[in-house]
Amino acid sequence: MNLFNKLIAVSLPIVPKSIVRKVSARYIAGDTLADAVRVVRALNAEGAMATVDVLGEYIHSLEEATKNTKYCCEVLLTIEREMIDSNLSIKLTSLGLAIDPSACERNVRTILETARDHGNIFVRFDMENSPYTTLTVDLYDKLRKEFHIGVVLQAYMRRTKSDIERLISGGTTNIRLCKGIYIESEEIAFKSGNEIRDNFLRCLEYALANNVYVGIATHDAMLIEEAKELINSIGLSKDKYEFQMLLGVTEQMRRQLIKEDFRLRVYVPFGADWYGYSVRRLKENPSIAGHIVKAMFTGRT
Numbered sequence: 001m002n003l004f005n006k007l008i009a010v011s012l013p014i015v016p017k018s019i020v021r022k023v024s025a026r027y028i029a030g031d032t033l034a035d036a037v038r039v040v041r042a043l044n045a046e047g048a049m050a051t052v053d054v055l056g057e058y059i060h061s062l063e064e065a066t067k068n069t070k071y072c073c074e075v076l077l078t079i080e081r082e083m084i085d086s087n088l089s090i091k092l093t094s095l096g097l098a099i100d101p102s103a104c105e106r107n108v109r110t111i112l113e114t115a116r117d118h119g120n121i122f123v124r125f126d127m128e129n130s131p132y133t134t135l136t137v138d139l140y141d142k143l144r145k146e147f148h149i150g151v152v153l154q155a156y157m158r159r160t161k162s163d164i165e166r167l168i169s170g171g172t173t174n175i176r177l178c179k180g181i182y183i184e185s186e187e188i189a190f191k192s193g194n195e196i197r198d199n200f201l202r203c204l205e206y207a208l209a210n211n212v213y214v215g216i217a218t219h220d221a222m223l224i225e226e227a228k229e230l231i232n233s234i235g236l237s238k239d240k241y242e243f244q245m246l247l248g249v250t251e252q253m254r255r256q257l258i259k260e261d262f263r264l265r266v267y268v269p270f271g272a273d274w275y276g277y278s279v280r281r282l283k284e285n286p287s288i289a290g291h292i293v294k295a296m297f298t299g300r301t
Contacts, residue, residue, distance in 0.1 A: 021274070026248035028055070029270040033078055036270040039247065040084045047258040048266050049242070050086040051124060052079070055271035057091040062103050065096035069107040073114040080118040087122035088115065089267065092136055101135060108139065112147040120148050122174075124215075127152035129182035130189075137163055141170055150215070154180030155200035156189045164203055168210045176215035176244060177204055197223060205230055208241065215265060217244035221253065238263060 029039040040050040054071055056064075072090055079086050090111060096104040115121040125140050127133065140151040151167075153160045153175050160177075167173040179196050180189070190196050200223055207214050208230065216227050224243070231241065242263035245254050257264050 024274065027246065027269070028274050029247065029268050031270065031272050031274070033075060033270065036075075036268055037078060037082050037084060039268055039270075040086045041082075043266050043268070044085045046255070048254065048264045050084070050266050050268045051089045051244075052086050053089040053091070053126065053267060053269040054094070055269050055276075056273035057094040057128065058273065058276055059094060059096070059099075062096050062099055065094065065099065065103065065107055068094045069110055072111045076111070076114050076118055076121050079121055086268070087124065089124045089126050091126045091128060092139065093128055093132060097132055097135060101139075105139060105142075108143070112143065112149065116147060123147070123149050124176060125149065125151045127154055127178075127180075130157070130184050133157065133159070137167075141167065144173065145171065150174035150176060150213075152176040152178060152217075153203070154178055154182075155203055156180035156191075156196045157184070158188055158190065158199075160199065161203050161206060164207050164210075164212065168207075168212060172211075174213045174215075175207060176217050177207065178217040178244075179220070201226055201230070208234055208236060211240075214241050215244040216241060217267075219245060219250040219253065224253070224257070 029036045036052050040052065043050050052075055054068065054075060056068055059065055059068065072088060072095075075088055079088070088111075090108070092104055092108065095107040095111075112123055115123050125136055127136055137151060137153075140149060143149060151174075153163055155177060156179055164173075164175065167175070177200065179200060190199055197220065200218070204214060204216065204227060216224075218224060218227075227243075238261065242265050243257050244265045244267065246267050247269065254264060254266070
């Protein structure tokens with residue numbers, strides 16, 4: 001990552017929202033559920049599965065959490081009605097976790113009961129920053145024997161292998177393993193790229209060797225090749241794991257994995273609350289800084 005890209009990445013808060021919107025459009029299906037359905041259909045036609053995420057984790061009231069709960073249920077009903085190959089990802093703070101954990105659990109149960117009653121659609125608990133890690137893992141652990149659910153774990157967190165061990169000890173589990181994106185202290189998170197990659201592979205090997213279904217969520221070509229070698233060495237059939245990628249990122253690599261007959265799922269975010277997600281994605285990928293500058297000076301991306 002060169003200095004210019006770093007400077008653009010840290011300057012994002014002062015970049016006009018209209019510019020961020022233009023550049024981030026490739027990463028977000030659109031504002032509406034109809035937009036998400038359209039994008040998922042296109043991905044399904046390509047041979048990819050999807051997971052839909054309603055953007056909007058930054059809430060300030062339980063009324064907003066209730067509104068988000070109803071919308072997630074609407075997404076589930078739409079997935080069933082439209083017969084698209086997708087599951088649902090939810091952020092627990094959008095459902096009230098930071099305001100009232102008990103209310104959040106009630107909201108989550110409402111969503112999971114809807115998912116169970118309408119096609120038994122799989123629901124994934126997204127992982128957020130460290131104040132919510134334990135709360136998220138605990139709620140997943142509490143509900144996983146009742147519902148068809150999974151959780152995200154982040155390889156840059158030092159605790160992740162212990163979390164996997166704990167979940168394995170409690171029975172069948174399903175995780176999405178990603179590197180992690182939130183800014184955390186060195187006390188609780190690995191900082192160097194090599195450390196994060198090493199821990200990703202340690203966690204992946206341990207999980208796969210212990211019959212955990214893993215969504216291998218990475219765009220890192222080296223990690224993907226290492227994961228393939230690990231899968232071959234264990235002798236896993238292709239229904240025991242899947243690769244996962246973000247909408248709009250490394251699309252050629254995505255298509256190559258599909259061509260090789262790997263299960264591949266694309267994370268499809270949508271919604272009016274696109275800005276926070278966009279800024280995190282752009283900070284994670286400073287190499288696209290040139291697109292921001294181009295948009296600022298030419299009006300094109």
